[in-house]
Amino acid sequence: MNVLDSELVDGQLRALGLAPTDQMTGADVILFNTCSVRQHAEDKVLSRLGQLRRLKSRRPHTVVGVIGCMAEREKEGLFAKAPHVDLLCGPGELNRLPGLLQEVWERHERVTALAGSLSRRTEVLARAMEYDSLEALDLSRAPQTGPAALQSYIRVQRGCDKFCTYCVVPFTRGPERSRPAAHIVAEARMLAERGCREVTLLGQTVNSYVQQEAGRAVRFAELLERVQAVEGLDRIRFVTSFPADWDEDIFRVMRDYPRIMPYLHIPAQSGSDAVLRRMRRTYTAADYLRLMDTARRYVPHVALAGDFIVGFCGETEADFRRTCELVERVEYNTIFVFKYSNRPATAADRNLADDVPTEVKIARNRELLAVQSGIGLRRRRAMIGQRVEVLVEGYSKVARQAQAALARGDAPLVQESEQDRGAEISRTRAAQLVGRSPGDLIVVFPGGPELIGGIVTVRVEEATPLTLLGQVEGVVSPPRAAAAAEPGASSVRAAGAGLSLPLLSASPDACAG
Numbered sequence: 001m002n003v004l005d006s007e008l009v010d011g012q013l014r015a016l017g018l019a020p021t022d023q024m025t026g027a028d029v030i031l032f033n034t035c036s037v038r039q040h041a042e043d044k045v046l047s048r049l050g051q052l053r054r055l056k057s058r059r060p061h062t063v064v065g066v067i068g069c070m071a072e073r074e075k076e077g078l079f080a081k082a083p084h085v086d087l088l089c090g091p092g093e094l095n096r097l098p099g100l101l102q103e104v105w106e107r108h109e110r111v112t113a114l115a116g117s118l119s120r121r122t123e124v125l126a127r128a129m130e131y132d133s134l135e136a137l138d139l140s141r142a143p144q145t146g147p148a149a150l151q152s153y154i155r156v157q158r159g160c161d162k163f164c165t166y167c168v169v170p171f172t173r174g175p176e177r178s179r180p181a182a183h184i185v186a187e188a189r190m191l192a193e194r195g196c197r198e199v200t201l202l203g204q205t206v207n208s209y210v211q212q213e214a215g216r217a218v219r220f221a222e223l224l225e226r227v228q229a230v231e232g233l234d235r236i237r238f239v240t241s242f243p244a245d246w247d248e249d250i251f252r253v254m255r256d257y258p259r260i261m262p263y264l265h266i267p268a269q270s271g272s273d274a275v276l277r278r279m280r281r282t283y284t285a286a287d288y289l290r291l292m293d294t295a296r297r298y299v300p301h302v303a304l305a306g307d308f309i310v311g312f313c314g315e316t317e318a319d320f321r322r323t324c325e326l327v328e329r330v331e332y333n334t335i336f337v338f339k340y341s342n343r344p345a346t347a348a349d350r351n352l353a354d355d356v357p358t359e360v361k362i363a364r365n366r367e368l369l370a371v372q373s374g375i376g377l378r379r380r381r382a383m384i385g386q387r388v389e390v391l392v393e394g395y396s397k398v399a400r401q402a403q404a405a406l407a408r409g410d411a412p413l414v415q416e417s418e419q420d421r422g423a424e425i426s427r428t429r430a431a432q433l434v435g436r437s438p439g440d441l442i443v444v445f446p447g448g449p450e451l452i453g454g455i456v457t458v459r460v461e462e463a464t465p466l467t468l469l470g471q472v473e474g475v476v477s478p479p480r481a482a483a484a485a486e487p488g489a490s491s492v493r494a495a496g497a498g499l500s501l502p503l504l505s506a507s508p509d510a511c512a513g
């Protein structure tokens with residue numbers, strides 16, 4: 001969600017005549033797009049803000065702003081912690097950002113746009129009035145061009161009404177509101193026309209999507225069906241789903257339309273019913289397991305991903321064992337594990353003791369990842385010899401490092417007698433591409449820039465717990481002109497606007513579902 005917000009803000013800043021820069025010291029505007037899901041993410045923002053004090057005193061006209069969830073959560077208190085900040089803007093007020101910047105430039109005063117301390121009921125009414133301008137912000141997005149256009153996010157929903165006891169999102173992003181289906185489809189069409197091949201529909205609980213249209217309710221399954229029909233799109237994904245709101249029609253649509261990728265990210269958070277109750281997740285571990293079984297019945301090759309919080313208030317060793325058992329039983333392709341981090345003003349903060357020692361949280365985090373590492377390796381090794389279709393995103397991280405080393409003329413890190421072999425290895429690594437399978441698995445393989453932006457068939461030859469390695473066997477669909485590769489093109493996932501807009505988020509999906 002934060003990545004998409006950064007992209008929208010990037011468009012707003014460009015419309016004001018600003019351009020991204022990688023020179024923080026020369027920037028006229030420095031915005032931090034922030035995440036509040038964990039304390040660690042907020043600490044990083046405060047530390048980065050602290051580093052700007054001297055720059056701000058040298059260049060007082062540089063506007064320093066904090067946008068996103070941390071601005072909303074901390075409110076004006078952030079000015080006390082970082083007095084050189086000029087602007088605060090919550091995630092539900094981003095449509096007001098250009099006006100706020102004008103105010104700072106003209107009046108040289110601090111400005112804020114926050115949801116305030118309205119009650120949720122008053123807030124719903126106030127938000128309904130503001131909704132049109134937020135909707136206009138999404139519709140006004142300046143689409144990426146070149147390789148960056150290949151994959152895009154589309155917001156289908158704002159906010160969340162679940163109030164899981166550990167989560168700040170309902171406070172920082174406000175009530176759940178679904179966007180009109182026609183707007184979402186129009187956005188998908190516009191992105192496809194500009195070379196986008198894969199869209200990911202985003203919502204905190206995306207499967208709860210419902211929007212009234214001509215007197216009837218359009219639900220998420222129908223929205224998926226409409227988006228997959230957009231000409232030019234090859235792949236449709238969605239994150240993140242809330243287990244208790246699942247609707248079997250979504251599985252039917254996934255089964256019937258091959259452009260909807262066989263990938264489901266459904267956070268479980270815990271395998272213990274006692275912990276799930278304290279988290280107010282409204283489902284049991286058995287409910288969750290039934291849902292996973294149903295998913296595999298409809299879409300047998302579906303790739304499953306899940307989120308887990310370890311060390312939540314009162315989590316015993318026995319509770320944690322149930323989580324490990326659930327992970328073993330589901331056999332995920334990927335999991336994301338977070339150590340519980342108490343967030344001020346949440347129900348858990350007010351009513352429950354954060355009583356699991358840090359070292360226990362760290363040990364459980366490590367153990368759960370180790371459990372998944374074994375499963376991930378097993379599942380990926382089972383794919384050796386298979387062919388997978390891969391959307392080629394760009395050069396791998398290893399390749400970009402090797403390219404940079406070769407450009408600098410760095411000697412390979414091998415003994416002198418092995419220099420030639422080392423140089424050969426560097427050149428081989430420099431030509432390594434990366435892409436994603438339909439199940440969102442990372443696949444690396446040798447190839448040239450002419451493949452970037454295309455869909456290729458890769459024969460899997462090796463596997464690690466997180467990656468498949470193989471060789472290209474054929475091109476399923478070549479790159480399209482609008483998203484064709486540029487020399488040196490790297491990852492093509494949407495990103496923030498360089499150093500003028502640092503994206504300080506724990507993970508794009510860490511706050512969802």
Ligand code: SF4
Pocket residue numbers: 160161162163164167168169170204205242511512513
């Ligand atoms: S964890 Fe997800 S579903 Fe629960 S309140 Fe936060 S955003 Fe909503």
